[in-house]
Amino acid sequence: MKKVYGSAAEALDGLLEDKMLIAAGGFGLCGIPELLIDAIVESGVKDLTIASNNCGVDGFGLGKLLDTKQIKKMMSSYVGENAEFMRQYLSGELELEFNPQGTLAERMRAGGCGIPGFYTKTGVGTQIAEGKEVKQFGGEDYILEEGIFADLSIVKAWKADTTGNCVFRKTARNFNPPAAMCGKICVMEVEEIVEPGELDPDHIHLPGIFVHRIIKGEHEKRIEKVTTRSREEA
Amino acid sequence: MKKVYGSAAEALDGLLEDKMLIAAGGFGLCGIPELLIDAIVESGVKDLTIASNNCGVDGFGLGKLLDTKQIKKMMSSYVGENAEFMRQYLSGELELEFNPQGTLAERMRAGGCGIPGFYTKTGVGTQIAEGKEVKQFGGEDYILEEGIFADLSIVKAWKADTTGNCVFRKTARNFNPPAAMCGKICVMEVEEIVEPGELDPDHIHLPGIFVHRIIKGEHEKRIEKVTTRSREEA
Amino acid sequence: MPWDRNQMAARAAEELEDGMYVNLGIGIPTLVANYVGDKEITLQSENGMLGMGPFPYEGEEDPDLINAGKQTITELPKTAYFDSAMSFGMIRGGKIAAAILGAMEVAENGDLANWMIPGKLVKGMGGAMDLVAGVGRVVVVMDHTNKHGESKVLKACTLPLTGTGVVDRIITNLGVLDVVEGGLKIVELADGVTEDELRAATEATIVN
């Protein structure tokens, strides 16, 4: 079964539908599936619900899908870097379901692992708990959160072998493994494709079983906030 | 904070109590914390409840703690390799709580991740579901399983740095990470201790935050079932 | 003549398609790996491995490399290792296309019993309950009758269940049956086995 595709558009061929639920990896602009986002913009698919920790920035990452108004709803923990997001949200054009960051990550992992619901203390007694079942364990309240079962996952890894076994680099791993796991189909973009055997089987972060289609491409890897120290501080 | 201890007995000093719940890593005899088990035998602590996929074999691994009758109850998925286990169980000396293997692993991970309960389809309609809450998601039945919060974890890794960051080798990883995560205190035995920086931060399987005490020692690494093929088959 | 163990394994191998991730149980199911031919099948071992290779050559056994049956095995270029929580994540999450498992009893409604004989055999379910609950397709491979000649293909299981309504196909020494609405449907007869012979050895309802 050939998993390697020639381009993002080819890899997404037949997978996109209006109103679908897409889980996307990345944190801020770090480790985001840039190429697949561009291809989704090109496709014109609309009314998307996207589960992603953030929604990019104005004009980059998932922000591009805001500019084209292809997103109906976001499931995110933090959307503060994006003026267009705020505009669409405050004007009622865009729905937003806030998820605490850890709850969002766990909901994705749970969906990928066949767990439809789990209890967490996160958000108990807050707006986040509204409408959610509360259950006591050991005399303390926990709320029920549901697994996310996405129609499609779009993620970015550093290197993958042709069977989909892959590794991430530093903090670019972030939401990519849980996002990859929770999709019926997972499409992954990488910086390098290698042959099976080139990755040490003990070093693989996400086994190929979770990855259905792979593309390689050039990434801009834009930095959101360049912060440095001067050499004198050393 | 010094995490490296001189011996298994030193590493367990002050941690053992009658009737405690211990989570142990390993699958069969692969990746089991041999040295810590021996030290627990020596300690004479008793009425233990042990969450471990298996209970060793007669006279090796957790089987040693059966011989000394230090175990009151096992939480396991498979105990078929151990005649003394069967004898104690059938005579009523030993309690046994069967957990499907994946449920056991997930219960350990859940405990380590602050999740007191989760729903799974595994075991629905079987003996395992008896007495457990059933809940529907998407029209299908799931049962509630609870996180395991152990008093102590005993696990075995291949290499750890002095801060507890560690790596496992091949299928000796198995239950060790989830078992390590679910203990209030985790004691780990390894084949090699290295300095921080010697393990690539992208290769670490279990971050040091989950590991409180570390010892290095010689492991027998007994093989349960040697199976080979002849060279002619090649 | 009914199929022998290897013929049953060979027949079971026909269930597998190129690209599938598959979990094989202990016993006859393990033999299935010998009959996959050119198909690119990736074997999962639930103790934490994808891409399970054959047994090692003598002297090359590695105590850190075993399968779910605790046998020494080898890795392949495509191998990946992971922990037990991740392993059953992929099983429970439906990422494994098929499991081929042994059984003590199968019922016409797809119920499966393969983990316990009360008072006699109390070894445990291992990963079997997770597998039948999670994988896409469950194929049982077993003898059609037990040592006493009694049918193992029943109207209802008598032993504690591993899962309810989980079996899709049964491959026995006498033939192949599918679990369908109302009972079992004969898909295939073993060479030289007549439909009457198979029906006689089957307690379960057979539908057309």
Added chain:
Amino acid sequence: MPWDRNQMAARAAEELEDGMYVNLGIGIPTLVANYVGDKEITLQSENGMLGMGPFPYEGEEDPDLINAGKQTITELPKTAYFDSAMSFGMIRGGKIAAAILGAMEVAENGDLANWMIPGKLVKGMGGAMDLVAGVGRVVVVMDHTNKHGESKVLKACTLPLTGTGVVDRIITNLGVLDVVEGGLKIVELADGVTEDELRAATEATIVN
């Protein structure tokens, strides 16, 4: 004279003990790292890192290496990377000894509001709700009053909560208060700040 940002950060650093794993929020909490001195503190960044190092030298920024505030950072010899599910596993699981966070409002019962001003600021809670629910000790560092001179240390929060009863200690420009039975207890006054000044700036009940 009330403490400035750096003095507040220095005071917050005294909360940390050798060997602790700590999560620092954005703003003043980030400065705390500058004042830990010889103590062996390991910083967690909830986007997937333990052992966070300082900002990189100019030209050495790595787009794959950022903190939870999206700033470029560096790694240390003890660094380990992991995914977001694992990261919040350790947070929710109580493995982080302390979190030092900013706040918009804190109430005398330990309620914390630091993520939203309805109709005005709707950025999201990020990892704050998980942190306050999971870590062993929550220390808030903030100015005692807002731009309009109104107390941020309240009888009850007016803004949407991040967590209920989660704050253990409050460090402000005026001093240090602990959440205790019945209200807040003054632990320490900033240099030159009188108890009367602190009480005047505090809406919450102060107990002895």
